[in-house]
Amino acid sequence: MMTSPSDSVDPYAAFAPFYDWLASDEVMTGEPFWNRFGDVLTTLPPGARVLDCACGTGYNALALTRRGFTVSGSDASQAMLNEARRRLPAHVNLRHCAWSELPEAFAEPFNAVVCTGNSLMHAGDEHSMVAALTGISGVLEPGGLLLLDSRNWEKLRTERPLLQVPHSPYFRSGQAAVAVYAWRWPDQWDAVHRAEISVISTDGQQTTFGRTRINFYPFRFEDLTQRLNRAGFTVLSHTFKPDTYVYELTARLTSSTAHQEHT
Numbered sequence: 001m002m003t004s005p006s007d008s009v010d011p012y013a014a015f016a017p018f019y020d021w022l023a024s025d026e027v028m029t030g031e032p033f034w035n036r037f038g039d040v041l042t043t044l045p046p047g048a049r050v051l052d053c054a055c056g057t058g059y060n061a062l063a064l065t066r067r068g069f070t071v072s073g074s075d076a077s078q079a080m081l082n083e084a085r086r087r088l089p090a091h092v093n094l095r096h097c098a099w100s101e102l103p104e105a106f107a108e109p110f111n112a113v114v115c116t117g118n119s120l121m122h123a124g125d126e127h128s129m130v131a132a133l134t135g136i137s138g139v140l141e142p143g144g145l146l147l148l149d150s151r152n153w154e155k156l157r158t159e160r161p162l163l164q165v166p167h168s169p170y171f172r173s174g175q176a177a178v179a180v181y182a183w184r185w186p187d188q189w190d191a192v193h194r195a196e197i198s199v200i201s202t203d204g205q206q207t208t209f210g211r212t213r214i215n216f217y218p219f220r221f222e223d224l225t226q227r228l229n230r231a232g233f234t235v236l237s238h239t240f241k242p243d244t245y246v247y248e249l250t251a252r253l254t255s256s257t258a259h260q261e262h263t
Contacts, residue, residue, distance in 0.1 A: 011212045016079035018199040018210030019057055021170060021177040030063020033116060036248050037147045041069070041112065044145075048111040053099060053136060054119035058084030058092075064114070065092060074105060076122075099123065099132035102139045109141040115148040118246070121216040125190065126227065129219065133231035137253050146233060146251045152244055153218035160185045177201035193218055224249070 012019065026032060034041075041050070047070050052061040055073030057080055065071045065088065072093040075081050081094050088094070095105040113136050123129040136146060164181040177199055184194040192215050199210040219227075221240045228235060233251035240247040 010077050010079060011214045012077040013079045015197070015199075015210050015212035016057070016077065016083050018177075018201070019080065019083065020059075021199045021201065021210075022166075022179050022197070023059070024167065024170065025172070028059045030060050030066075033060045034063055034067070036149070037114070037250075040145060040147060040250050041067075044069075044111050049108065051102075051106065051110045051113045051139060053102060053113050053115050053139075054117060054122075055084050055094070056080050056117055056119075058087040060114065060116060061092060062088055065089060072106065072110070074102060098135070100135040102135045106139050110139055110144060111141060112145040112147065113140055115146065118149065118151050120148065120150055120224075121153075121218065122214070123217070125217050126223070129217070130227050130230050133227055133233070137232045140253045142253060144253045145236075146228075146253070147248070148251075149246060149248045150219075150224065151246055152221070152240070152242075154220055155242065155245060157185060157189070157218060175201055175203045189218065189220075192216075221247070 020028060041048075041064075044050070047068060050064050050069045050071050052058075052064065052071065052073045055061045055075050056077075058073060061071050061073045061084065072095070073081070073084060073088070074095045074097050075084070076096070076098045078096050081096055085094060093106075097105040115136065120129065120132070123132040140146070161181075161183055164183070166179060166181065169176045169178045180198045180200070182196040182198075186193060194213065194215055196211065196213045201208045201210070221238075225235050228251050232253055232255040234254040236250045236252055238247060238249040240249070
């Protein structure tokens with residue numbers, strides 16, 4: 001997800017049709033997402049309003065819909081929303097907007113907001129990330145929940161991998177594909193970081209290539225919790241450990257006064 005769809009080039013414009021090759025068949029069922037966050041989501045009332053605010057191609061939003069939630073989705077990439085629209089039922093409300101624009105896009109408050117897929121790396125620098133989180137808080141009801149996940153950037157910046165092939169080839173509908181990540185790691189934490197993601201796909205007759213270059217700003221776990229506090233959230237639980245590559249976090253909106261900081 002980008003800072004703003006109106007003033008940024010969409011890095012997923014041509015890559016969106018290849019995006020699902022980054023996820024396993026199991027992940028695309030939404031079950032791993034539910035296994036991580038289902039205990040929290042089941043505390044919500046039946047038919048609760050849930051926003052997937054970086055819905056991508058929509059497989060987690062679909063999992064929520066199948067469990068009876070009233071689901072909306074948003075993304076700053078119109079190309080990704082086009083893929084989600086093909087996957088999701090017509091009644092799922094999809095909006096093209098950045099996190100900071102969420103209060104303008106949705107009039108009714110949500111019981112919970114989901115922000116997964118390591119999406120917050122797209123939020124930008126410290127100021128932009130607080131603005132993004134404040135936008136999320138602006139569409140939550142008082143006491144509403146935020147569920148998110150992130151790569152452990154502290155561990156990755158220590159290891160600084162140059163090239164990663166995160167999985168062996170996936171096979172779907174007569175095609176095979178593999179993904180490759182190439183990373184650039186500047187010395188400074190607050191410098192813009194870059195990654196190139198490529199997907200090579202073949203049906204045995206024709207080979208196709210999808211590629212995107214993304215800019216991102218990593219953050220420490222402590223940075224994330226502080227920025228959440230500034231946006232009015234209190235962290236309820238997390239799975240962060242120094243040796244984990246990915247962690248989940250659940251927070252509750254406990255203060256609306258923080259919205260004044262970036263309005």
